[in-house]
Amino acid sequence: MVEDTKLLEHISQAQKGHQSAYNALLNTFWKEVYNFLKTKCSNGDEAEDITINTFAKAFDKLDTYDKNYSFKTWLFSIARNLHIDHYRKQKPDLISIHKHQKEAHNVYDEEPSPADKLIQKQNLAQLLAYIKMLKPHYQKVINLRYFMELSYKEIATELDEPLNNVKIRLLRAKKLLAEIINNS
Numbered sequence: 131m132v133e134d135t136k137l138l139e140h141i142s143q144a145q146k147g148h149q150s151a152y153n154a155l156l157n158t159f160w161k162e163v164y165n166f167l168k169t170k171c172s173n174g175d176e177a178e179d180i181t182i183n184t185f186a187k188a189f190d191k192l193d194t195y196d197k198n199y200s201f202k203t204w205l206f207s208i209a210r211n212l213h214i215d216h217y218r219k220q221k222p223d224l225i226s227i228h229k230h231q232k233e234a235h236n237v238y239d240e241e242p243s244p245a246d247k248l249i250q251k252q253n254l255a256q257l258l259a260y261i262k263m264l265k266p267h268y269q270k271v272i273n274l275r276y277f278m279e280l281s282y283k284e285i286a287t288e289l290d291e292p293l294n295n296v297k298i299r300l301l302r303a304k305k306l307l308a309e310i311i312n313n314s
Contacts, residue, residue: 138197145192156185156301159202163209170213175265180216182302184209186294260310268303275300 137158143151163184167177188195188208195204261269274285282300286293 137201141192141195141197141201144189152189153301155189156298157305159205160185160302162202163205166206167209167213170210176216180209180212182295182298183212185298186292187212189298190294260307260314263310264303264306267299268306271296271299272303272307 140151140154140158144155160181164177164181167180167184168174171177171180184205188205191208195201261272264272271285271289274280274288275282280288282293282296285300286296289296291299
């Protein structure tokens, strides 16, 4: 299948480590992957966690993507496999082999994103009120990054999660926070 040239450009830029390309891919496919998983999971939080893991794994393995196939299908395959792995973990009588993630893909912030700029410009009291509108796990990652000023690696250690999961969760938290701020 031939992908849209703009999408292929985002994929190519993401493979080179450009943060804006990762954001574009995340924004383009988040809802579809999340909705797909929501139909398979017992609740929205579980679907959200697996969606975060899906993007973390996809970004980590982006160099293995074959542009002769649909990127969306590739993402959905990752999501489906992670859901199966998650389900197997819930069933102790099933035997499954879990591969440890290789070294996390480096995602660098080249400059403050629009969401970062909004966060920096807002009145602190109002910003805290907006942050309290987020789900608790998003509040925590925002707090660790921007108020406690921890690095991604330190946050991963604090939350006992893979580095890529932290990066994706923080991207998602900033996007949701920016939406809350813009809609207020």
